[in-house]
Amino acid sequence: MKIHDENIISLQSLKSDCSQCSGLCCTALFFSKMDGFPEDKQAEKPCSNLQKNYQCKIHGELEKKKMKGCIGYDCFGAGQQVTQSIYFGQTWQNTPGKAKEIFDVYIVVFQLYQIRYFLLESMSLLPAKILKSNIKSLIQENEIICNSVP
Ligand code: SF4
Numbered sequence: 001m002k003i004h005d006e007n008i009i010s011l012q013s014l015k016s017d018c019s020q021c022s023g024l025c026c027t028a029l030f031f032s033k034m035d036g037f038p039e040d041k042q043a044e045k046p047c048s049n050l051q052k053n054y055q056c057k058i059h060g061e062l063e064k065k066k067m068k069g070c071i072g073y074d075c076f077g078a079g080q081q082v083t084q085s086i087y088f089g090q091t092w093q094n095t096p097g098k099a100k101e102i103f104d105v106y107i108v109v110f111q112l113y114q115i116r117y118f119l120l121e122s123m124s125l126l127p128a129k130i131l132k133s134n135i136k137s138l139i140q141e142n143e144i145i146c147n148s149v150p
Pocket residue numbers: 025026037038047048049050051055056057058059067070
């Protein structure tokens with residue numbers, strides 16, 4: 001099953017770039033040790049391994065430490081979108097008054113990007129060929145909603 005070129009380009013735009021994010025997944029979300037994260041953590045609290053510069057203190061050791069939750073998580077580019085394009089560098093750390101809003105927006109954008117990723121991927125499946133125009137409309141709708149957040 002081949003992914004068309006236009007879909008590859010769109011999928012690339014959903015690639016996460018942690019260097020442009022403010023550690024949103026490591027802060028906004030709750031997670032647990034049982035799921036392969038370093039600790040049981042409440043939502044909206046930074047992971048104890050997240051440094052002030054938003055980098056992970058144990059990034060190079062995630063595999064050795066069997067942090068499958070951290071390794072497997074993908075925000076589909078929502079983190080950099082929220083940090084750079086929606087809040088223009090304002091973060092939960094440098095603008096604490098907006099932290100709650102930023103976390104909520106991140107979760108909405110993450111879910112929308114995840115949906116868009118699966119819609120794009122479904123266009124590459126032969127059995128879904130008959131649904132292509134419906135899927136395209138849903139992607140356009142998704143883009144419109146994303147552009148109206150927050
Ligand atoms: S261990 Fe590192 S990658 Fe995992 S949640 Fe904490 S800061 Fe993020």
